[in-house]
Amino acid sequence: MKNTYFDLIDQSYYFPQEGFDLKNGNLTFHGISLKHLIDKYGTPFRFIYLPKIGDQIKKARNLFNRAIKKNNYKGKYHYCYCTKCNHFSHVVSEALKHNVHLETSSSFDIDLIINLLKDKKIDKKRTVICNGYKTIDYLKKIVALQEMGFTNIVVVLDSKTELERLMNAAGNNKIKIGMRMAINEEPQSSYYTSRLGIRSNELIDFFNEKIKDNPMVEFKMLHFFVDSGIKDSLYYWGEFKKALKIYIDLKKECDSLDSFNLGGGFPIRNNLGFEYDYEGIINEIIKNIKSACENDNVPEPDIYTEFGKYTVGESGAIIFKVLEKKDQNDAEIWYLIDNSLMNTIPDSWSIHEKFILLPVNKWENEYKRVNIGGISCDHSDYYNSEDLNQEVLLPNMNDDEEEPLYLGFFHTGAYQDAISGYGGIKHCLIPSPKHVIIDRDEKGNIIDYVYRNEQSFEEMFKILGYNK
Numbered sequence: 487m488k489n490t491y492f493d494l495i496d497q498s499y500y501f502p503q504e505g506f507d508l509k510n511g512n513l514t515f516h517g518i519s520l521k522h523l524i525d526k527y528g529t530p531f532r533f534i535y536l537p538k539i540g541d542q543i544k545k546a547r548n549l550f551n552r553a554i555k556k557n558n559y560k561g562k563y564h565y566c567y568c569t570k571c572n573h574f575s576h577v578v579s580e581a582l583k584h585n586v587h588l589e590t591s592s593s594f595d596i597d598l599i600i601n602l603l604k605d606k607k608i609d610k611k612r613t614v615i616c617n618g619y620k621t622i623d624y625l626k627k628i629v630a631l632q633e634m635g636f637t638n639i640v641v642v643l644d645s646k647t648e649l650e651r652l653m654n655a656a657g658n659n660k661i662k663i664g665m666r667m668a669i670n671e672e673p674q675s676s677y678y679t680s681r682l683g684i685r686s687n688e689l690i691d692f693f694n695e696k697i698k699d700n701p702m703v704e705f706k707m708l709h710f711f712v713d714s715g716i717k718d719s720l721y722y723w724g725e726f727k728k729a730l731k732i733y734i735d736l737k738k739e740c741d742s743l744d745s746f747n748l749g750g751g752f753p754i755r756n757n758l759g760f761e762y763d764y765e766g767i768i769n770e771i772i773k774n775i776k777s778a779c780e781n782d783n784v785p786e787p788d789i790y791t792e793f794g795k796y797t798v799g800e801s802g803a804i805i806f807k808v809l810e811k812k813d814q815n816d817a818e819i820w821y822l823i824d825n826s827l828m829n830t831i832p833d834s835w836s837i838h839e840k841f842i843l844l845p846v847n848k849w850e851n852e853y854k855r856v857n858i859g860g861i862s863c864d865h866s867d868y869y870n871s872e873d874l875n876q877e878v879l880l881p882n883m884n885d886d887e888e889e890p891l892y893l894g895f896f897h898t899g900a901y902q903d904a905i906s907g908y909g910g911i912k913h914c915l916i917p918s919p920k921h922v923i924i925d926r927d928e929k930g931n932i933i934d935y936v937y938r939n940e941q942s943f944e945e946m947f948k949i950l951g952y953n954k
């Protein structure tokens with residue numbers, strides 16, 4: 487009996503499934519022939535499939551609005567995109583087509599907001615939630631943004647000391663503010679309380695002492711963020727209910743408070759067997775907030791979410807060619823790819839993040855256990871299926887085959903370019919791969935083009951100071 491790679495996937499998962507199918511024996515991504523892209527652009531290349539961004543936004547917005555209607559919830563839902571997940575203009579512009587609000591996290595993020603205004607991609611009514619540590623430069627730019635006429639900026643205080651710095655920067659400008667609640671981290675964390683935000687047992691006193699009677703600030707939002715994201719666990723619901731109780735206590739003292747920011751995002755699919763009850767979790771969130779507010783006779787708040795990875799993660803992929811099959815001993819086989827995994831998908835190396843890994847071709851070959859290695863000289867430049875050095879299963883490369891094996895890492899659209907330092911210096915001077923953008927026109931026809939070619943040695947040497 488022939489144990490083909492197709493048999494393995496077909497028996498292990500529901501396949502085809504959303505985003506993935508086969509055509510003429512080769513993998514497609516949302517109906518796009520990856521083999522065609524390989525023939526057209528060569529490897530390695532990364533791409534962003536822009537329509538997926540809108541699909542994710544519409545999915546979350548529809549589920550929240552459906553839950554609001556089902557529970558007769560009085561507040562509104564607001565979708566924010568976290569620019570830090572992917573700052574590229576084509577990505578942010580695509581999200582803005584769907585009327586998202588924006589979340590910033592650093593000084594240069596405010597310059598990005600100004601640029602979007604100049605390009606007429608946003609107006610001055612767009613809500614901008616300012617998170618992160620507020621340096622003096624960051625605060626000055628926030629105030630300048632308000633002086634330009636932006637009417638819905640909310641500065642979320644990350645610490646108690648930020649209020650004084652904000653007041654000094656604001657001068658005579660009245661500022662809308664929020665407060666971030668510091669959460670207790672999960673038990674396996676190396677520290678107990680997040681460094682981000684104000685301790686939950688200090689929030690009420692801080693509000694009463696510094697904010698309640700302060701005529702220069704308008705308290706609008708309570709923000710809490712769980713780093714591991716929104717998930718159906720005792721830990722998440724415990725932190726959620728703690729933040730909800732604090733919101734209600736603060737609301738009893740403050741009429742202007744009207745927004746509850748859930749922070750942390752939804753997970754994305756990182757394997758073909760991924761399951762997550764988005765609809766059930768959202769309904770539970772709405773139901774819990776409504777019930778708690780009714781019990782304490784306070785108005786139901788507007789709900790804000792800050793989805794970054796969920797918005798763009800599933801839109802991205804990177805395609806490699808296997809350069810060589812290398813037998814290192816009787817049991818270990820290595821597939822060496824034409825770039826560095828550390829450079830292109832750094833989360834796989836730094837935090838052992840897993841992505842959907844699938845071959846583009848050779849699905850009718852028998853499968854084998856292999857390790858995937860990059861071409862850098864670093865021992866850590868590899869990828870496997872689990873944290874415990876278990877090998878991945880991929881089609882076998884037969885010696886008599888002329889066509890190489892091509893591999894795709896999918897749902898890599900969030901963080902990877904920023905963390906790897908897009909277009910900058912790379913480990914072993916291995917260049918950043920070609921960057922391709924894929925879109926569809928009004929009739930649904932595919933549009934693809936190169937956003938940036940593979941990094942040249944001249945570009946790298948100029949950064950290093952060799953070509954002055």
